[in-house]
Amino acid sequence: MKDSDKLKKIIDLRKNLHRKPEVSGNEAGTSAIIKAFLKELEPDEIVEELGPYGLAAVFKGEQKGPTTLIRAELDALPIPETGKIAHKSVHPGISHTCGHDGHMAIVCGVGLNLSKNRPKKGKVVLIFQPSEETGMGAAQVISSENYKKIKPDYAFALHNLPGHEKNEIVLKKGAFTAASKGMTIALKGRTSHAAHPEDGQSPAEAMCKLIVGLQKLPENIQDFSLVTIIHAQLGEVAFGTTPGNALVMATLRTFENETMASLTQYAERLAELIAKESGLEFSISYCEEFEAVVNDTEPWELVNESAKELQLKTKHIRIPFRWSEDFGKFSTLTNSLLFGLGSGKKQPQLHEGHYDFPDEIIPAGIAVFTKIIEKLNH
Known part of the structure; x- marks a missing residue:
């Protein structure tokens, strides 16, 4: 499959997810869409029941090595969508105005790459968690019995950031969100x-x-x-x-x-x-x-190096963001990093009714995660 065809497939997935948003604790349909996509990739295992509707695709290498977890969020928000896009939400009063549709699409794009270029050592786990917006989802995933199968050595996630240049990688050691x-x-x-x-x-x-x-x-x-x-x-x-x-x-x-x-x-x-x-x-x-997301030094260096190698602009911030993210639960348990991906200086702010994730930044998100995997699992 050509790169342009891969990207079209991922963008089509993103728009389909955007049309069918579901709020925290009710992500059955979203989870089913993701599962169907992941099954086509033929991972070594699909782990389900990671909290309500949570699931993961596992790609295993033949040699021993670290387990790298990459996480996306399934849930949308109880916010009416006010934009006039063709793929507007079909569920009144519910919308993907935080960009979780884009986050899921990016991680599915990583899966598409892994299906053609599996890790050589350790394993890569692509996890899709419920209920991030309520602060409950990560804890539900981690406390589930099936999470014991994963035991990550590293955990990574991104969040799109309006107000920053498109494709800019925003980094900080230590506390990243409140x-x-x-x-x-x-x-x-x-x-x-x-x-x-x-x-x-x-x-x-x-x-x-x-x-x-x-x-x-x-x-x-x-x-x-x-x-x-x-x-x-x-x-x-x-x-x-x-x-x-x-x-x-x-x-x-x-x-x-x-x-x-x-x-x-x-x-x-x-x-x-x-x-x-x-x-x-x-x-x-x-x-x-929500606990504070606290970024560790080693994964920070991995992402910083990856961004430089990909010739992506980086921005190193001194003050944490005031908003919260339940990735903090992962950051208390393992070497982890949450980084920002600029979604445009003129992009509407998160949680605004006319916000729509910009598809132009999907390739950069996929590339950074894929580069991290190359460094840890190849």
């Missing part, structure tokens, strides 16, 4: 008639103190931290009733996992103090927890 978590604080008081608020226990003042106090917490922390209030709710719409319950929801964000532990502790202590001061009961819960 740790984050969603925090919900529930306050419970007592309702009363609105004519007699003194007979109740309203959480209104405590809720306001929490909103202000949580946002001020980073002032007490030396390293980067951020608290963003994303939602608050007080009582019900009932003009004859004083409120008895309140919710405050916030996103906590740091560049280091240790700083996240400190910020969380401060936030919990603040909630406890304010609730007690107001005579309220309180509870705290968390969701969408």
Whole structure:
């Protein structure tokens, strides 16, 4: 198959995936499309049940060597697509506006190369994980029984980056993306008639103190931290009733996992103090927890060298990105690297309704991963 035919096949796959997006935890159709594509490549093994709908293709070499894992994400977002492209999402309110369709296409392109040029030593595992957007997918994959078959020595992934030149490789040692978590604080008081608020226990003042106090917490922390209030709710719409319950929801964000532990502790202590001061009961819960992605030196050098050999422009950043990525779960367990692939300075930002992954950057993504495999498994 000519290179132009290979690329067309991969772009057609990408557009098909874009048309049929599925949100986290519901990626059955996406997983089936990927499985059908991978089966055509005749890998040595297809590993399924890596978390809900997760799967991997395994290409084995004849000699002993390292296991190299390359990861893509299956899920889309609950965001209506507003663009007018021919391959627009057929599922109302759901879209691939983070570019995971492009990430999957790139890793499938790597598989296409591997089917014609198998590794000589060790093995290469192309993994497609669910639920990245909720921070649950990588943990589900790693905790699944079938993940024991993989045991990677290295793990690599990329993320497309609007605002950077197309095909630019963005690199950083150490923390690359932030740790984050969603925090919900529930306050419970007592309702009363609105004519007699003194007979109740309203959480209104405590809720306001929490909103202000949580946002001020980073002032007490030396390293980067951020608290963003994303939602608050007080009582019900009932003009004859004083409120008895309140919710405050916030996103906590740091560049280091240790700083996240400190910020969380401060936030919990603040909630406890304010609730007690107001005579309220309180509870705290968390969701969408992401660890920081921490890049290791050896894989950083591999990607840096690969980009140079491919004559791709590199950009070395000093400050981590504020957004989060659940590849952090892989980075805590093995030598790993998440790198950026520029998707265009005029490209819409991630999660915008008219975002569409640019097919022009697919060859560069495939080339970098293929070069890494050459260095480790040939």
